[in-house]
Amino acid sequence: KIKKPITPHHTMFDKMVIKLLFKHHHILILLVLLFSLFNFNFCKGTKLKPLRVKNIGEIVKEPSGLTYCNTTNSLYAICDRGSCHYIYELSLEGELKKRLEFNKKNFDDLEGVACDDINKLLYICEEGKRVVTSFYLDNYAKSSSYNHVLKTHNSFEVPREGAEDDSSGLEGITVLPNSNIIVTNEKRPGLLLEMDPYTKQLVNKVKPSYAKDYSGVSYDPYLNKMWVLSDQSQELFLTDLTGGKVYDYWQFEEMRNSEGIAVNETHLFIVTDPSSPSGKQYLPLFYTFYKPLQGTGRNYENVVRQDWDCIGCSTIDEEIQELKDEGKYFRKQKNPNEYDMTSLIILVVASVGGIFILTLFIGSALVTLFVKRIRSKYIVNKETKNTFILKDVNNSMIDEDNEIGISIDDQNNNDEEHINFDEIDF
Secondary structure (H helix, E strand, C coil): CECCCCCCCCCHHHHHHHHHHHHCHHHHHHHHHHHHHHHHHHCCCCEECCCEEEECCCCCCCEEEEEEECCCCEEEEEECCCCCCEEEEECCCCCEEEEEECCHHHCCCEEEEEEECCCCEEEEEECCCCEEEEEEEEEEEEECCCEEEEEEEEEEECCCCCCCCHHHCEEEEEECCCCCEEEEECCCCCEEEEEECCCCEEEEEECCCCCCCCCEEEEECCCCEEEEEECCCCEEEEECCCCCCEEEEEEECCCCCEEEEEECCCEEEEEECCCCCCCCECCCEEEEEECCCCCCCCCCCCCCCCCCCCECHHHHHHHHHHHHHCCCECCCCCCCCCCCHHHHHHHHHHHHHHHHHHHHHHHHHHHHHHHHHHHCCEEECCCCCCEEEEECCCHHHECCCCCECCEEEEECCCCCCCCCCCCCCC
């Protein structure tokens, strides 16, 4: 009779797998996380393709903000070049309709513009001074065929809330349905601040972390959500009205210095600032996109992308190539979604490692199950080295004392390797 249950010993392979899975499980977790990171980053999701693009440099030298007014069915662009002292009213195709003049001496580094359809106002914001000023939309001090002099309505300063870098200050602005405004602090830190323009008080502050910077913002009355633009991340986010919760987001195919965004019922409009750190220029471009639907961006999988011909894209590509040939176009920024060879090797190794560990785990389980079934048929007498085959063993044969009666056949074949059950006494 055997006093102890028959428990098969583990081979070196089994012990190695068990040690990896239980004693060094953190290594397995790390490899699985790296494998997930590899798949996440290389599944880049849907990119937005423009419907139309054109160079508007002859109209707006350095566009830095954009908004849409339902009241006039027009777009309004702001310019942050020193010689600019206008808000430019544009058609939906980017053609000049009017120039709205203000006293440039009182303003510096204008980065954002927003339309308040309810109160018939236009807002602009100054990056370094952190000042927001509003003008009457349709009540001009002076007027001519193209030029109209704006009348000031209100002005107030936006609190810093920890933002000390004047070169990365107020960048985007939009008006909410309650007539409060949202302004973005570009970075260091990135902030979305809700202000009451009448009490001039801060209502809400959000410090998001989903983008490298926050260069533009636009309220969408048709969705009752906000679009948040990031130049450095080259991405567009659909958020709640605080800018804190992201519902979906998209990448751009290729866009440099996206600074302003506007939206109507069916389309998105974006302008790019031609300035660059090196002095060489990008192009002042005006983009039109079909407004993407929530559920077609990177927050969702298995999206079928719709395609169309971009009007003007080939012309802009030729202009950019000519500037590059002349050395007048700024070097290509590193796309945050592109990887150097080192990063690629690390991610590939992590992916292969994750697959190997997963295969090892499944294979070990199958092998262990198979070996256990084979081992349960053999025991070995340590003294005589004789091998015995167990016959017809099952759990129903175990009695109250945990003893089991078995019949055995002598199998003295020493050429065959069998498992040695050290804990079994005969």
